[in-house]
Amino acid sequence: MTNDLKKTPLYQTFVDSDAKIVEFGGWAMPVQFSSIKDEHIAVRTSVGIFDVSHMGEIQIKGNESAQFIQYILSNDTDQITTDKAQYTALCNENGGVIDDLITYKLNQDTFLLVVNAANTDKDFDWIKSHAKDFDVEVDNVSNQFGQLAVQGPEARKLVQQDVDFDLSSMKPFDVAHNVSYLGKTIMLSQSGYTGEDGFEIYCEAQDCVALWNHFIEHDVTPCGLGARDTLRLEAGLPLHGQDLSETITPYEGGIAFAAKPLIEADFIGKSVLKEQKENGSKRRTIGIEMIDKGIPRTGYEVLDLDGNQIGEVTSGTQSPQSGKSIGLAIINRDEFELGKELLVQVRKRQVKAKIVKKNQISK
Structure with a gap:
């Protein structure tokens, strides 16, 4: 199975540690090391580490790189x-999300787009196809990078031990470049995908194993994709391919803050997003918590109490910590009301649920 899959620099380390490895977006990745519940709770209560080296990195550089990234991205990139x-x-011309990503500015004329692993080749081809009218170079540099995510309430204290500047003032999406860390040069980003404090460490691919082993030696819990998914879902964070897609816009998918259609500069999909900002989108993403027994799964129908379909589940699970069955769903906008009861079609049963805030679906 794994022979045809891409592998991160840590693949053999995971094999040697008897991690359960699965296919994810064309990669052989650990889904769990001990158990999803134990790894999930470690991140919520202490600190865990994830290998996210499968994420893609696309570099854009040139005299018109700033203008180009604004043309292809939905946020106000001047920030x-x-x-x-x-x-x-x-976004595409219809405002649908081709991918959600993080953009880093490396220097005046160079930007790094960190994209979802399964979308890397698609994103690269799409970006490249729109670059011909700009003085820029677009390169897929994914093979040059390793990426580790150290997450949890103890993450900041742990990372602070090995850097020579104060981390206490770093806020979400703050970045430090050319940081010396255990003799390696890294980029340190105050970010993550768990809803907890923590950092993402960008390093040279060849340095991944040494950095990973350092954290494991300091009793940091190794975590797989399973815990990463339950953690992000509890925090109400979307997953592209489920909660976001090329037919779901930022306003429909719950990431309206990442769209700035009122800025002066033009960008792809701007007209559609401007209309949705001014007049509202027809759909919106909600958090749901099951009242009756049953787990909402991707694609399950969401119904009103009269049995009329009003949307569908985009992500769902049972919270490892609270035991509650939770999910995200996209529904008709006029059906939204916090606390409102609705039904989820779980196989042959219609199971009662209620609407909750997305970032409180496990509270």
Whole structure:
């Protein structure tokens, strides 16, 4: 199975540690090391580490790189500095999300787009196809990078032990470049995908194993994709391919903050997003918590109490910590009301649920 899959620099380390490895977006990745519940709770209560080296990195450089990234991205990219990264979306002409990503400014004329692993080749081809009218070079540099995510309430204290500057003032999406870390040169980003404090460490691919082993030796819990998914879902964070897609806009997918259609500069999908900002989108993403027994799964129908379909589940699971069955769903906008009861079609049963805030679906 794994022979045909891409592998991160840590693949053999995971094999040697008897991690359960699965296919994910064309990659052989660990889904769990001990158990999803134990790894999930470790991140919520202490600190865990994830290998996210499968994520893609696309570099854009040239005299018109700043103008180009604004043309292809939905956020106000003038807000990106070398010290501040930005979460944004790559949208199509209809405002649908081709991918959600983080953009880093490496220097005046060079930007790094960190994209979802399964979308890397698609994103690269799409970006490249729109670059011909700009003085820029677009390169897929994914093979040059390793990426580790150290997440949890103890993450900051742990990372602070090995850097020579104060981390206490770093806020979400703050970035430090050319940081010396255990003799390696890294980029340190105050970011993650768990809803907890923590950092993402960008390093040379060849340095991944040494950095990973350092954290494991300091009793940091190794975590797989399973815990990463339950953690992000509890925090109400979307997953592209489920909660976001090329037919779901930022306003429909719950990432309206990543769309700035009122700025002066033009970008792909701007007209559709401007209309949705001014008049509202027809759909919106909600958090749901099951009242009756049953787990909402991707694609399950969401119904009103009269049995009329009003949407569908985009992500769902049982919270490892609270035991509650939770999910995200996209529904008709006029059906939204916090606390409102609705039904989820779980196989042959219609199971009662209620609407909750997306970032409180496990509270």
